[in-house]
């Protein structure tokens with residue numbers, strides 16, 4: 001329904017700043033199917049939200065503005081291509097509320113890193129503006145708007161561990177007894193373009209130079225239920241890894257270094273170039289992160305745990 005100004009305006013929504021924290025995602029399983037007619041690939045993926053966060057603050061304003069600090073400041077375009085501004089406008093359009101807010105983003109998730117940082121920021125914006133404006137949408141309604149902004153955005157509204165199908169926008173939670181997994185996230189210098197990684201995978205497949213597609217996520221889901229890091233390590237898989245390694249051959253040394261440091265397994269996260277390593281516990285994650293940093297095979301290695309919640313007001 002359309003938003004109508006009335007005497008309750010000052011009561012509706014939040015008068016003070018609304019702060020939202022949103023996690024990065026990794027894919028425990030990323031099965032890439034054929035290219036569809038709409039330019040997307042059919043996916044079978046298992047998303048997992050980890051404890052590296054961006055923070056978005058929304059304040060009342062009489063226009064829509066965005067400022068930022070942290071990872072990517074000075075590089076990320078703050079124009080209409082920005083996913084934060086697109087998310088704010090999409091929510092405004094859906095609710096009929098004017099798209100007025102002063103938004104500020106504090107980033108820790110690297111740009112174009114394969115951790116869905118831009119999608120996370122869009123999810124944070126939907127939750128923040130919904131609270132600021134008092135438009136009161138459910139998480140499922142927010143996820144529906146999120147799907148129009150990007151394939152990973154609905155997952156970042158929900159968080160946790162979830163199965164993603166379609167182009168990744170159709171998410172359903174994976175119900176397992178709570179278990180914390182301990183990761184090391186090796187952030188590379190520079191980013192990789194997601195569309196280019198998908199194109200490179202198609203090229204390698206057409207040339208017969210790609211491994212067999214990993215297909216359904218059933219094996220990964222069964223491994224998750226066993227709650228044993230060694231079992232989960234053996235089940236991790238990512239079809240886009242071949243493409244990321246082809247575009248950035250140096251990532252092979254990063255993966256080897258993590259495994260040499262005692263990680264149970266390492267994979268490229270999403271379309272890369274971030275690599276993630278599963279370790280047996282939090283102490284091991286600290287230790288492997290230290291060794292990866294010392295080995296100079298990445299810009300920055302940090303421990304993280306998952307699953308964590310999606311975009312939430314804090």
Ligand code: C5P
Pocket residue numbers: 039040041042043149150151152166167168194195198
């Ligand atoms: O959905 P999103 O805008 O984040 O996707 C970015 C790009 O990644 C798409 O334009 C497409 O090139 C590629 N992609 C894909 N198949 C998917 C998801 C993304 O080919 N399932």
